[in-house]
Amino acid sequence: MKMVKKASVEPSQTRPMRADGQRKMAALLEAAIQVFARSGVDAPVREIAEAAGVGLGTVYRHFPQRxxxxxxxxxxxxxxxxxxxxxxxxxxxxxxxxxxxxxxxxxxxxxxxxxxxxxxxxxxxxxxxxxxxxxxxxxxxxxxxxxxxxxxxxxxxxxxxxxxxxxxxxxxxxxxxxxxxxxxxxxxxxxxxxxxxxxxxxxx
Amino acid sequence: MKMVKKASVEPSQTRPMRADGQRKMAALLEAAIQVFARSGVDAPVREIAEAAGVGLGTVYRHFPQRxxxxxxxxxxxxxxxxxxxxxxxxxxxxxxxxxxxxxxxxxxxxxxxxxxxxxxxxxxxxxxxxxxxxxxxxxxxxxxxxxxxxxxxxxxxxxxxxxxxxxxxxxxxxxxxxxxxxxxxxxxxxxxxxxxxxxxxxxx
DNA sequence: TTGCAAGCGGAACCATGTTCCATTATTGTT
DNA sequence: AACAATAATGGAACATGGTTCCGCTTGCAA
Known part of the structure; x- marks a missing residue:
């Protein structure tokens, strides 16, 4: 049981997030900060996805709930x-x-x-x-x-x-x-x- | 200039609402009271229309805004x-x-x-x-x-x-x-x- | 190099508000 | 009583936004 480096969010007892996954996640967070500041927290999810250069599915993969x-x-x-x-x-x-x-x-x-x-x-x-x-x-x-x-x-x-x-x-x-x-x-x-x-x- | 009986809501200086119009309007109001009480004021417009036995267009004719x-x-x-x-x-x-x-x-x-x-x-x-x-x-x-x-x-x-x-x-x-x-x-x-x-x- | 599970994108689905218009009904007039 | 004018109707169609689904892509370990 080797403890590989963990992403900031990871289900315990499981493999760490894939590198590209971490990247997208970070981009998403970054974009969300921007969009929330500009359009409020009820901005359309699509807007955030676009700002992050990411598909809708990816948003929901990382953040199942808004x-x-x-x-x-x-x-x-x-x-x-x-x-x-x-x-x-x-x-x-x-x-x-x-x-x-x-x-x-x-x-x-x-x-x-x-x-x-x-x-x-x-x-x-x-x-x-x-x-x-x-x-x-x-x-x-x-x-x-x-x-x-x-x-x-x-x-x-x-x-x-x-x-x-x-x-x-x-x-x-x-x-x-x-x-x-x-x-x-x-x-x-x-x-x-x-x-x-x-x-x-x-x-x- | 005969003053015909006026519906409760009528644009001034114009003909009174048609009889069927008044009926539908009353039904709508009735239904809205029920639905609002049951499901809150943010109940779907369709629900109210259905409860009143009325088309969607009719709702918006009488109440242009929610x-x-x-x-x-x-x-x-x-x-x-x-x-x-x-x-x-x-x-x-x-x-x-x-x-x-x-x-x-x-x-x-x-x-x-x-x-x-x-x-x-x-x-x-x-x-x-x-x-x-x-x-x-x-x-x-x-x-x-x-x-x-x-x-x-x-x-x-x-x-x-x-x-x-x-x-x-x-x-x-x-x-x-x-x-x-x-x-x-x-x-x-x-x-x-x-x-x-x-x-x-x-x-x- | 290769197999495969993680991860991806975005089409598709659902719910809801709102608009539009062909159809139907009412009413004043003839 | 029949008619024309037009008010009113119903619901299909459109727009928006959340959420799900799935075939394709890619990182990673063997």
Whole structure:
């Protein structure tokens, strides 16, 4: 059992991807990044295939579901967003940290045309997305939430999953996608949590 | 110039709709109500046509855009929701009235599978919806908002349109559409407005 | 060099929204 | 009552976009 070098994505216990396969996959990822940025995450698959100089079948071979492609493209940024929580928590007091991280998440979603919408579409083609996001972001948010509650800066009893979902929906105001509006509404949401805090602070 | 009886929808300054036309239109509306309730507002047009025992062409003759059909089906309920604002305002203090009306709106949107999503989809087929909703609901909400601000129960500077949009998005959590979650998040939003009020009340 | 499984391309299929037009039905007029 | 004008109908046809399928090609190990 020789361990040949593995491609970034490989089924365990099996041979590594063929060289040309890896090449196409990389081209696909590259193209998807471009196309998603230009036309949003709901760009036609054909468009991505063409941009990558690849057949449709090849797209589906590497990314059986549309959402697999999206996850592949954004996983780095999702992780970065999750990691930002700890950094922010170190710099600010709990409630402020929570607020800032929420805005950080808004900034991420808000600049990916169609991502937020896809996240909540319920379209089976995107089914893997909510799971992926929740799995990675919930722990991060939960940490911030716990600290803020412990500091009595916000009310308790808020579900991270619910909050995450709310931010996601607030970021999908159609195509006009006014990120400023999303930011204001999320800010209102955070203030709502402060309103029920044990220690009632003076609002700015 | 004899005023013949007019169909519910008729271009001004023109002959009334033919008798069979009115019949089909009524059947269509009837069927749409059923189908929307059963399969959501994004049900295939063909399904509605079939349910009404009508050809596809007939659907598009009476409702050139998909959204026209939706508006026709829900206009009564939208108006009722708008009218509820005045009633509620008479019964409760300003902030409470605002809160209750917002929940009223959530209840409306939340029980119409897919309506909230359509409202924010940006899909040109639904383009008339946001306009219609905004036009009818904004004045209602503005009244409540003004009173609450005047009573110094909430902060000022909140845009009714933005708030309406936010509630709409919060109501489209995919198909699972947990109305409880939407209610909690909207409640948080309202509390957020209270947090910035001049007179800071004691939270419950 | 050669055999074969991995990988490829894109035609074909399905679902859905929308348009078009030959056919049918209603209605005011004669 | 018969007719002409035209409103209204139904559904085939077109467009778009996701997904599947399969015969051909190619990298790789023997």
């Amino acid at each position: 959402s697999d492609l999206i996850v592949a493209v954004f996983q780095g940024q999702v992780k970065a967003c999750a990691d930002a929580a700890a950094v922010i928590a170190r710099k600010y007091e709990p409630a402020e940290a929570l607020s800032r991280w929420m805005q950080r998440y808004v900034d991420f979603l808000g600049t990916k045309q169609g991502l937020a919408a896809a996240l909540h579409s319920g379209d089976p083609a995107y089914s893997a997305l909510p799971e992926y996001f929740d799995q990675h972001l919930r722990p991060a948010l939960n940490g911030l939430l716990d600290e803020a509650v412990r500091a009595e800066a916000i009310r308790s009893g808020i579900e991270a999953k619910e909050l995450l979902g709310a931010v996601g929906t607030l970021c999908c105001q159609g195509p006009h996608m006014d990120i400023g509006s999303a930011r204001r509404m999320v800010s209102l949401l955070v203030d709502g949590m402060r309103y029920g805090a044990i220690k009632q602070e003076e609002p700015a | 959204s026209d059909l939706i508006v026709a089906v829900f206009q009564g309920q939208v108006k009722a929701c708008a009218d509820a604002a005045a009633v509620i305002a008479r019964k409760y203090e300003p902030a409470e009235a605002l809160s209750r009306w917002m929940q009223r709106y959530v209840d409306f949107l939340g029980t119409k599978q897919g309506l909230a999503a359509a409202l924010h989809s940006g899909d040109p087929a639904y383009s008339a919806l946001p306009e219609y909703f905004d036009q009818h609901l904004r004045p209602a909400l503005n009244g409540l908002l003004d009173e609450a601000v005047r009573a110094e129960a909430i902060r000022s500077g909140i845009e009714a349109k933005e708030l309406l949009g936010a509630v709409g998005t919060l109501c489209c959590q995919g198909p699972h559409m947990d109305i409880g979650s939407a209610r909690r998040m909207v409640s948080l939003l309202v509390d957020g407005m209270r947090y910035g009020a001049i007179k800071q009340e004691e939270p419950a």
